[in-house]
Amino acid sequence: MAELGRAALLLTLGLSAYALLAGGFAAWKGRRRLAHSARNALIASFFSTLVAALVLVVGFLRDDFSLRYVAEHSSRALPTQYKFSAFWGGQEGSLLLWLLILTGYAALAVWLARKRARDLVVWVTPVLAGIALGFTWLLVAVSSPFDVAAAPQDGSGLNPSLQNPYMVIHPVALYLGYVGLAVPFAFAMGALLSGRTDERWIVATRRWTIVAWTALGVGQLLGAHWAYVEVGWGGYYAWDPVENAALMPWLAATAFLHSVMIQEKRGMLRIWNVTLVSLAFCLSLFGTFLTRSGVVTSIHSFTKSSIGPWFLGFIVVAVVFAVGMIWLRLPQLRTTAKLESLVSREAAFLYNNLLLVALCLTILWGTAWPMVSEAVRGESVVVGRPYYDFFLRIFGLPLLLLMGIAPLVAWRRASLRGLVRTFVWPGAVALATGVTLIAFGAGSSIPGLVAYSFAAFVLATIVHEFARGTAARRALTGEPVPTALSRLIGRNRRRYGGYVVHAAIVLLAIGVAGSSAYDSVAEKRLTPGQSLEVAGYTLTYRSLGERDGPNATEVRALLDVRRGGKDLGTVEAGKNSYSVEQQVSNEVGIRTDYLTGEDLFVIAEQVRDDGAVFFRVFVKPLVNLIWLAGFVFVLGSVIALWPDAREERRLATRYASARERSDTPATT
Amino acid sequence: MIWALVAAALAVALVVVVALPFLREPAPASDALHELGPAERRLLEAEEARDRALAALQELEADHRAGRISDEDYRAVVGSLRRDAAEALRALDRLGARPRSAGTSDAGAKID
Numbered sequence: 001m002a003e004l005g006r007a008a009l010l011l012t013l014g015l016s017a018y019a020l021l022a023g024g025f026a027a028w029k030g031r032r033r034l035a036h037s038a039r040n041a042l043i044a045s046f047f048s049t050l051v052a053a054l055v056l057v058v059g060f061l062r063d064d065f066s067l068r069y070v071a072e073h074s075s076r077a078l079p080t081q082y083k084f085s086a087f088w089g090g091q092e093g094s095l096l097l098w099l100l101i102l103t104g105y106a107a108l109a110v111w112l113a114r115k116r117a118r119d120l121v122v123w124v125t126p127v128l129a130g131i132a133l134g135f136t137w138l139l140v141a142v143s144s145p146f147d148v149a150a151a152p153q154d155g156s157g158l159n160p161s162l163q164n165p166y167m168v169i170h171p172v173a174l175y176l177g178y179v180g181l182a183v184p185f186a187f188a189m190g191a192l193l194s195g196r197t198d199e200r201w202i203v204a205t206r207r208w209t210i211v212a213w214t215a216l217g218v219g220q221l222l223g224a225h226w227a228y229v230e231v232g233w234g235g236y237y238a239w240d241p242v243e244n245a246a247l248m249p250w251l252a253a254t255a256f257l258h259s260v261m262i263q264e265k266r267g268m269l270r271i272w273n274v275t276l277v278s279l280a281f282c283l284s285l286f287g288t289f290l291t292r293s294g295v296v297t298s299i300h301s302f303t304k305s306s307i308g309p310w311f312l313g314f315i316v317v318a319v320v321f322a323v324g325m326i327w328l329r330l331p332q333l334r335t336t337a338k339l340e341s342l343v344s345r346e347a348a349f350l351y352n353n354l355l356l357v358a359l360c361l362t363i364l365w366g367t368a369w370p371m372v373s374e375a376v377r378g379e380s381v382v383v384g385r386p387y388y389d390f391f392l393r394i395f396g397l398p399l400l401l402l403m404g405i406a407p408l409v410a411w412r413r414a415s416l417r418g419l420v421r422t423f424v425w426p427g428a429v430a431l432a433t434g435v436t437l438i439a440f441g442a443g444s445s446i447p448g449l450v451a452y453s454f455a456a457f458v459l460a461t462i463v464h465e466f467a468r469g470t471a472a473r474r475a476l477t478g479e480p481v482p483t484a485l486s487r488l489i490g491r492n493r494r495r496y497g498g499y500v501v502h503a504a505i506v507l508l509a510i511g512v513a514g515s516s517a518y519d520s521v522a523e524k525r526l527t528p529g530q531s532l533e534v535a536g537y538t539l540t541y542r543s544l545g546e547r548d549g550p551n552a553t554e555v556r557a558l559l560d561v562r563r564g565g566k567d568l569g570t571v572e573a574g575k576n577s578y579s580v581e582q583q584v585s586n587e588v589g590i591r592t593d594y595l596t597g598e599d600l601f602v603i604a605e606q607v608r609d610d611g612a613v614f615f616r617v618f619v620k621p622l623v624n625l626i627w628l629a630g631f632v633f634v635l636g637s638v639i640a641l642w643p644d645a646r647e648e649r650r651l652a653t654r655y656a657s658a659r660e661r662s663d664t665p666a667t668t
Numbered sequence: 669m670i671w672a673l674v675a676a677a678l679a680v681a682l683v684v685v686v687a688l689p690f691l692r693e694p695a696p697a698s699d700a701l702h703e704l705g706p707a708e709r710r711l712l713e714a715e716e717a718r719d720r721a722l723a724a725l726q727e728l729e730a731d732h733r734a735g736r737i738s739d740e741d742y743r744a745v746v747g748s749l750r751r752d753a754a755e756a757l758r759a760l761d762r763l764g765a766r767p768r769s770a771g772t773s774d775a776g777a778k779i780d
Contacts, residue, residue, distance in 0.1 A: 007675035418738035
């Protein structure tokens with residue numbers, strides 16, 4: 001089957017090259033049939049890539065070790081779900097997944113936008129085709145998943161860290177986010193290439209941006225939970241370069257989602273918006289480069305490869321192209337609308353943007369500096385947690401506060417007196433929260449205290465907003481509360497979906513502050529019968545057992561858990577020994593208190609032959625709010641994404657009128 | 669061999685898809701792209717400006733009614749928004765555009 005996979009990828013290469021060249025020529029010369037043909041080629045490239053992907057999946061499921069990639073990332077004993085996820089367990093498969101998602105997105109995006117923005121789509125096609133061509137070239141010429149060799153009796157197996165249910169979904173979600181940012185980028189570039197700098201590229205890509213941003217956010221949370229339960233160091237985010245690589249485009253896309261509202265409402269920030277969308281896409285390429293090139297050592301990077309220079313070249317081309325196009329179209333992008341007041345919603349969104357971009361760039365500097373230093377000076381430097389924590393507090397805390405302030409400030413200008421009146425209740429709630437926390441002894445961490453007070457402020461503004469909107473609707477229509485609330489949300493999904501997303505970020509902030517600023521840790525070597533105490537818990541090591549798993553030997557230490565004299569059951573922690581892979585993994589024990597959101601987290605660091613175990617135990621208050629935030633985040637995104645029939649009608653009327661006029665001269 | 673045949677069949681099918689616009693219209697009356705002319709682009713931009721101005725006015729009214737915006741702030745802004753809306757409508761009139769249809773008006777948004 002390898003020849004079918006290779007042929008399918010060659011077809012994708014030909015189709016994307018044709019879509020790039022024929023599409024570019026058709027757009028330049030105004031050739032309708034050629035433009036449609038190029039669009040069809042881009043759509044067809046999805047199907048040829050899908051065939052290549054299916055060939056690889058079948059190779060894994062059938063243990064076809066004549067495929068070198070399958071032999072290096074799977075084994076006969078590997079459970080079926082991990083044979084499936086082994087597809088993206090290495091570089092070649094990851095690139096193929098990237099290409100599959102890209103061509104899928106591209107096909108759907110150009111097809112859906114073909115009526116409303118047809119003069120834009122003809123330029124979008126070659127841009128998307130160019131990106132697809134770059135990735136297909138890597139898969140065909142540099143790093144093919146369809147290389148064949150003499151089949152060994154068994155494969156080398158999959159890295160044990162990847163044998164986790166999260167690895168079935170986390171990389172896909174992350175790639176849906178990374179790759180999804182190519183769509184708004186392509187439309188922005190299409191708008192600049194065609195000189196159509198009106199709002200259509202924003203209208204056409206609004207939902208794509210939210211989809212990509214949501215997937216990237218969910219992918220990061222899934223990755224954080226994977227690190228928490230699988231890597232076994234007691235945390236969920238370590239400012240690892242690969243983790244940062246996903247956070248940076250997400251921050252840039254967050255800034256874009258906010259600033260684009262200023263363009264829609266006021267017609268301002270056009271240059272800034274195309275810059276942000278380009279930054280987000282280039283950072284997503286940079287993220288893929290970090291993950292796939294092997295230039296950084298990371299718990300998330302499983303690759304050593306030679307594609308680094310190709311990727312760097314790709315990033316340089318994207319940056320030069322984007323900067324060149326923005327420079328070329330500067331006169332058309334400039335607007336006459338001005339910021340009327342520093343106290344207005346657009347000003348608040350601008351502050352939000354500056355903070356987000358500042359945070360993004362400081363993370364970029366911290367991530368890139370070790371590589372730059374090694375390349376230029378030959379010295380290895382480490383940018384550690386204190387650097388990132390410092391900037392997270394400096395930029396993150398004001399961002400948290402702005403989340404509560406910005407949505408309630410009037411557009412254009414607002415008076416300070418009006419603001420004070422609007423924020424008197426949320427301010428009082430924040431103050432009361434701070435005082436209560438100090439009274440309960442939570443003043444040990446000033447950043448934690450500030451984060452909680454700001455979080456209370458934002459939550460109060462959100463609850464107030466929903467309550468006020470519902471009351472206003474009830475006063476006018478007499479509807480019952482549930483009806484009034486659901487119609488309130490339905491009438492302005494982007495606004496109220498945004499509030500729900502803000503609530504998710506608040507939950508995340510509370511979870512991060514609680515689990516990092518107020519956590520407890522204890523370490524002790526125990527023999528059976530001995531106990532350890534931490535944050536009110538007493539853990540008694542009962543016994544050590546061994547059992548056979550599907551493809552590993554599992555050693556588990558069993559501990560009894562008690563708190564305040566109450567028996568809370570048992571928790572297991574230990575290690576898995578994988579025979580095929582010849583590797584050992586930490587398998588942590590977690591006991592969750594669903595009422596308080598607290599975790600008791602047990603690591604069996606060293607297991608000795610005499611049965612003694614060196615345990616490290618963490619108590620992490622509120623950590624489960626981080627995972628809860630993920631569900632709330634998705635809910636908010638779905639609300640914001642849900643189609644609005646009134647908005648669709650309004651846009652249909654606007655674009656139909658322009659289209660009718662444009663069709664008339666062309667067909668006569 | 670069988671896979672080579674499958675690959676060839678796939679190639680043929682995809683080439684047909686790519687050639688479809690030419691197969692469907694071998695000799696069209698016009699092969700020009702339906703692009704917006706300068707007048708249509710001005711109209712589109714004017715319609716965007718109109719929608720922006722009306723949406724801003726609507727949002728201000730809704731925020732004021734719900735108590736988000738104080739009377740003082742409302743009075744400071746509403747005049748310029750109304751002027752912008754009137755100017756956008758006049759610009760559309762000058763371009764000879766159709767009026768915004770009743771189906772696209774948004775009474776419900778007054779209470780969000």
